[in-house]
Amino acid sequence: MKDKLCWIMSSDRVTCIYEGTTPNILITDLDVLRNVLIKDSHVFINRRTIEGAAGPFEHGLTVLKDEQWENARSIVSPTFSTAKLKAMHSLMNDASDMYNQRLLDYADKQTLNNLNRISQHFALDTIGSCLFGIETNSLQNENATLVKHLFI
Structure with missing residues (x-):
């Protein structure tokens, strides 16, 4: 199944890679990345979980999920x-x-x-x-x- 998933996902623009046994999508095309991070951000809300985040890092933008991420993004986006x-x-x-x-x-x-x-x-x-x-x-x-x- 994993090999089939990566075979389906592999292209010059998007690739499936493994971190241990966990499949991850690696986007190498800037247009696709722009769509995921900006235009379609409401669809791609959550990012991968970073284990061991503690203290101020457990509330950083990169680890927020679901509604917390949407709220933070609406505040931070105008800055950029x-x-x-x-x-x-x-x-x-x-x-x-x-x-x-x-x-x-x-x-x-x-x-x-x-x-x-x-x-x-x-x-x-x-x-x-x-x-x-x-x-x-x-x-x-x-x-x-x-x-x-x-x-x-």
Whole structure:
């Protein structure tokens, strides 16, 4: 039965894969993915269950089911409209350019000690500018007040 299911599902656009004994659908075509996630989202409500999600992760968007997912989606969807994403694009590019420059500076000096820390600063700069409209400049100034309070 499993082989037959995967044979029916297999194509260049949609493939059936197994995670252990559980069949999963892997969508590789962007048009099909757009239909599933946006146009026909009312039909494809639930995603696969992620075992072991605890604390704040057990209520994340990726694990919500049924009516909880529909409610959360109706709240979150306007945030990711095409116009808003286009407006954030330049802000994300600016943060990315600064991140790349910082990495190049470290590469030239051969002093890269903590890539995780630099990535945290990049995330802070991106989130700060896109969500809150503030320039944290944490990639340029690791000793900024906000950085000191967030990264103890």
